[in-house]
Amino acid sequence: MPDGQTIAASVLCAERISKSFGTVPVLFSVSMDIKAGEVHALIGENGAGKSTLMKILSGFHQPTSGRILMDGQEMTLPPNGETEKLGVVLIHQELNLAEQMTVEENVFLGREITNRGRLDRQQMAEVVQGYLDDIGLNIAPGDRISDLSIAQKQMVEIVKAMSRDARVLIMDEPTATLTEAETKLFFKQIARLKEQGVAIIFVSHKLTEVKEISDRVTVMRDGQWIATQEASDLTLDAMAQMMVGRELSDLYPPINEADVDADRVLEVKNLYAPDVEGVSFYLRKGEVLGFSGLIGSGRTAVFEAICGLAPIDGGEVLFDGAPAEFTSVSKARDAGVVYLTKDRKGKGLLLDKKMRENLTLFALPKFVRNGSVDRKAEAKAMERAVRRFDIRSRDANIDVGDLSGGNQQKLLLAKVMECDPRILIIDEPTRGIDVGTKQQIYHFIAAIAAEGVSVVVISSEMPEVIGVSHRVAVMREGQITGILSGDHINENEIVRYAAGLKRETNHD
Amino acid sequence: MTETAMTQTPKSRFQNFDFKTAGPAIALILLCIIGFLLNPAFLSEGNITNLLTRSAFIGIIAVGATFVITAGGIDLSVGSMAAVIAGVMIIVMNGAVDTFGTGVTTVLIGCGCSVILGIGAGFINGFLTTKGKIEAFIVTLGTMGIFRSLVTYFADGGTLSLNYDIRGVYRPVYYDSFAGLPIPVWVFIVVAICGWLLLNRTAFGRYCTAIGSNESVARYSAIQVDRIKTWTYVLQGLCVSLATIIYVPRLGSASSSTGVLWELEAIAAVIIGGTVLKGGYGRIGGTILGALILTTIGNILNFTDMISNYLNGTMQGLIIIVAVWLQRGDWGRKHKNN
Numbered sequence A: 001m002p003d004g005q006t007i008a009a010s011v012l013c014a015e016r017i018s019k020s021f022g023t024v025p026v027l028f029s030v031s032m033d034i035k036a037g038e039v040h041a042l043i044g045e046n047g048a049g050k051s052t053l054m055k056i057l058s059g060f061h062q063p064t065s066g067r068i069l070m071d072g073q074e075m076t077l078p079p080n081g082e083t084e085k086l087g088v089v090l091i092h093q094e095l096n097l098a099e100q101m102t103v104e105e106n107v108f109l110g111r112e113i114t115n116r117g118r119l120d121r122q123q124m125a126e127v128v129q130g131y132l133d134d135i136g137l138n139i140a141p142g143d144r145i146s147d148l149s150i151a152q153k154q155m156v157e158i159v160k161a162m163s164r165d166a167r168v169l170i171m172d173e174p175t176a177t178l179t180e181a182e183t184k185l186f187f188k189q190i191a192r193l194k195e196q197g198v199a200i201i202f203v204s205h206k207l208t209e210v211k212e213i214s215d216r217v218t219v220m221r222d223g224q225w226i227a228t229q230e231a232s233d234l235t236l237d238a239m240a241q242m243m244v245g246r247e248l249s250d251l252y253p254p255i256n257e258a259d260v261d262a263d264r265v266l267e268v269k270n271l272y273a274p275d276v277e278g279v280s281f282y283l284r285k286g287e288v289l290g291f292s293g294l295i296g297s298g299r300t301a302v303f304e305a306i307c308g309l310a311p312i313d314g315g316e317v318l319f320d321g322a323p324a325e326f327t328s329v330s331k332a333r334d335a336g337v338v339y340l341t342k343d344r345k346g347k348g349l350l351l352d353k354k355m356r357e358n359l360t361l362f363a364l365p366k367f368v369r370n371g372s373v374d375r376k377a378e379a380k381a382m383e384r385a386v387r388r389f390d391i392r393s394r395d396a397n398i399d400v401g402d403l404s405g406g407n408q409q410k411l412l413l414a415k416v417m418e419c420d421p422r423i424l425i426i427d428e429p430t431r432g433i434d435v436g437t438k439q440q441i442y443h444f445i446a447a448i449a450a451e452g453v454s455v456v457v458i459s460s461e462m463p464e465v466i467g468v469s470h471r472v473a474v475m476r477e478g479q480i481t482g483i484l485s486g487d488h489i490n491e492n493e494i495v496r497y498a499a500g501l502k503r504e505t506n507h508d
Numbered sequence B: 001m002t003e004t005a006m007t008q009t010p011k012s013r014f015q016n017f018d019f020k021t022a023g024p025a026i027a028l029i030l031l032c033i034i035g036f037l038l039n040p041a042f043l044s045e046g047n048i049t050n051l052l053t054r055s056a057f058i059g060i061i062a063v064g065a066t067f068v069i070t071a072g073g074i075d076l077s078v079g080s081m082a083a084v085i086a087g088v089m090i091i092v093m094n095g096a097v098d099t100f101g102t103g104v105t106t107v108l109i110g111c112g113c114s115v116i117l118g119i120g121a122g123f124i125n126g127f128l129t130t131k132g133k134i135e136a137f138i139v140t141l142g143t144m145g146i147f148r149s150l151v152t153y154f155a156d157g158g159t160l161s162l163n164y165d166i167r168g169v170y171r172p173v174y175y176d177s178f179a180g181l182p183i184p185v186w187v188f189i190v191v192a193i194c195g196w197l198l199l200n201r202t203a204f205g206r207y208c209t210a211i212g213s214n215e216s217v218a219r220y221s222a223i224q225v226d227r228i229k230t231w232t233y234v235l236q237g238l239c240v241s242l243a244t245i246i247y248v249p250r251l252g253s254a255s256s257s258t259g260v261l262w263e264l265e266a267i268a269a270v271i272i273g274g275t276v277l278k279g280g281y282g283r284i285g286g287t288i289l290g291a292l293i294l295t296t297i298g299n300i301l302n303f304t305d306m307i308s309n310y311l312n313g314t315m316q317g318l319i320i321i322v323a324v325w326l327q328r329g330d331w332g333r334k335h336k337n338n
Helices: A004-009 A050-057 A082-086 A103-107 A121-135 A150-163 A180-195 A207-213 A236-243 A299-306 A329-335 A344-348 A355-361 A375-389 A405-417 A435-450 A462-468 A491-498 B002-008 B019-038 B045-070 B078-100 B104-130 B136-154 B164-170 B183-201 B203-213 B215-220 B225-251 B262-272 B284-303 B309-327 B329-337
Strands: A010-021 A024-035 A039-043 A065-070 A088-091 A168-172 A199-203 A216-221 A224-230 A264-273 A276-284 A288-293 A314-319 A337-340 A423-427 A454-458 A471-476 A479-485 B159-161 B253-255
Touching: A010 A050, A024 A039, A024 A050, A024 A199, A039 A050, A039 A207, A050 A088, A050 A168, A050 A199, A082 A088, A088 A150, A103 A121, A103 A150, A121 A150, A121 A180, A150 A180, A180 A199, A180 A207, A207 A236, A216 A236, A224 A236, A236 A491, A264 A299, A276 A299, A276 A314, A276 A454, A276 A479, A288 A299, A288 A435, A288 A462, A288 A491, A299 A337, A299 A423, A299 A454, A329 A337, A337 A405, A344 A405, A344 B215, A355 A375, A355 A405, A355 B203, A375 A405, A405 A423, A405 A435, A435 A454, A435 A462, A454 A462, A462 A491, A471 A491, A479 A491, B019 B284, B019 B309, B045 B078, B045 B183, B045 B203, B045 B225, B045 B262, B045 B284, B078 B104, B078 B136, B078 B159, B078 B164, B078 B225, B078 B253, B078 B262, B104 B136, B104 B164, B104 B225, B164 B225, B183 B203, B183 B225, B183 B284, B203 B215, B203 B225, B215 B225, B262 B284, B262 B309, B284 B309
Parallel strands: A024 A224, A039 A199, A039 A216, A088 A168, A168 A199, A288 A454, A288 A471, A337 A423, A423 A454
Antiparallel strands: A010 A024, A010 A065, A216 A224, A264 A276, A264 A314, A471 A479, B159 B253
């Protein structure tokens, strides 16, 4: 840990920070310090507590215990982004720009330069141009945000931070949505900021990038501080090793031996679609196939294309050995291929409706008798679903938005199962739900597969993919970099494939 | 977000009595009592049938509007659509006199023409909204202008009048009664029942509600969002054409002032009835009560000298604002806490 000298030089320092949400502890005595002119990477698996730590460092959350020091002075950071005034700026992964306004307007939003009550556009434009020149960004202050690329938008966020005299810049996965070329440009600009003495905290899952750009690396796991080391002393493997290292418990059901002779119900050959660059894989009857990889690596995109939610640009999809291109979700459903979205609230359930209406919405044609919806059949289906998936609610008439996340997820699973699918694709099956319900969901998945349904589990949580899958496909940048089976399914392997350290040139 | 979305849907807060659902009915009863106190003739059989007949036009159009609004859309073109359909109907019937005479055949041709035009116009609105990906407000604002100017053009700035002989044949559709109720009221009743069944008992109705509630969820739930939305506009067009069929024999003419502001009255009826303007929750029964309330206000003002008849719009406007204010969830909650 930091010696006396580094404490003196650190701009921002977190000492033994713990944080609980309600009764749930998420951070356990974590320490981290950032020096001026340093790029400090923060790495760890999803759920390791990186986001919480960042939010505490930028004042969005208050620590339950521990101290925050700024320039060696202990202080309480003001909430709601007011730390920007102190020079600590958090750049969220979802950028925070007004799309219809210009670069200049965005940079000065809320603190416009005025001259006797009128906007001094010329001065603002000059100031912004100065910053743009500084970081070598080739856009004009008058350009509209909606016309810019994601990388450029990211740079506008940085300009915004610079114009507020940021001394500490905290960036949450800034490169997750950037292409390789854009990332290069981005790194160049980070280097410039560094020269100017800005301290940068950089959160990323891409270990090669971490190695390339950062001076020091802090590793977190399960809400705990694991290590802080010079990046030059760390190998990529060592980083991966430190991030991983959790034992799998009986959270997961025993996996039945996969039947290697079972029919291939789905076969995808060289699929091209938006964000998908030539993906091939197959799925056997009754098999659970995991899809791992970083957020934005194209896992969801593959299955949205297969299920008719996005156009297919090329390649072949064979369903039961026959070519099948589902042009709409209803066609996919009728064939028995269903996709369960990861966005439970935005795309999965009607939050202002009752459970019954939600349950039958997907398979509604099944409930139509003589042109009208058979409400008795619906009520029976609801009873069945409550029993089978253990959906608990205080009151059957409750709006779905009032259910707990776990019960919503069970209802969503029940909803897609209502049409008796042959292929079930579950995207992030346990996002934001408690561990007890997680376990139930894993057992449902195993039971569904045991009935002969083929299941695809897309997940960013590695233990989960490993715990439930017969085989695991790892994606990176729109491609499958490897398909693991048997003993090869472990976190180290997955991290290596996901980070691009390893790649199968020829997979089956 | 969840909180506000939730409060839009009525809930029984007070045992089985649901104020928000019953609100429009209570309002209508109150209006009738006021009307009776001001002038007992208000409740005479003659006035009641007159009131119902007059409600029929707006009511039928509003049933269609309930579907459009429930599915998250809006149709501003219905008044102009009614005018242009009436105009074309009259032109077609007048033109058919030479070939088919002045009998029932000609009237049926006119009615068929009306239905085709209504469905066609509705389809255009729906197609531009879904496939053209233009906001419904903009599309129907545009078609509203187009339809209105077309009828002015067809009438050459004046009035299109129906052939006098055909008028005699067609007249009973508006003026005759069946089992004590005027024909337009029967049409209104049939449309209302069909609308209620469609919205509350079929998959189509469920889909409309789902789309209005959250279009993404609908899309991920295998609902053909574009198709269903287009259908709501077609349904709206059909309702407009039915309303026009019973409207034309009333005056036997059409001009640029036919159906002016009907769109707003129809939307008002839907909103007063408790349908949520941003979609996701629709009530046919409420819409019908809404249409009756709007007509009743005008009718009462006709009966009394206390308020000038010219203030009809003011009263309707007040009713709309009060109705929506009462439907706000937190009002009920606050009231209960007090």
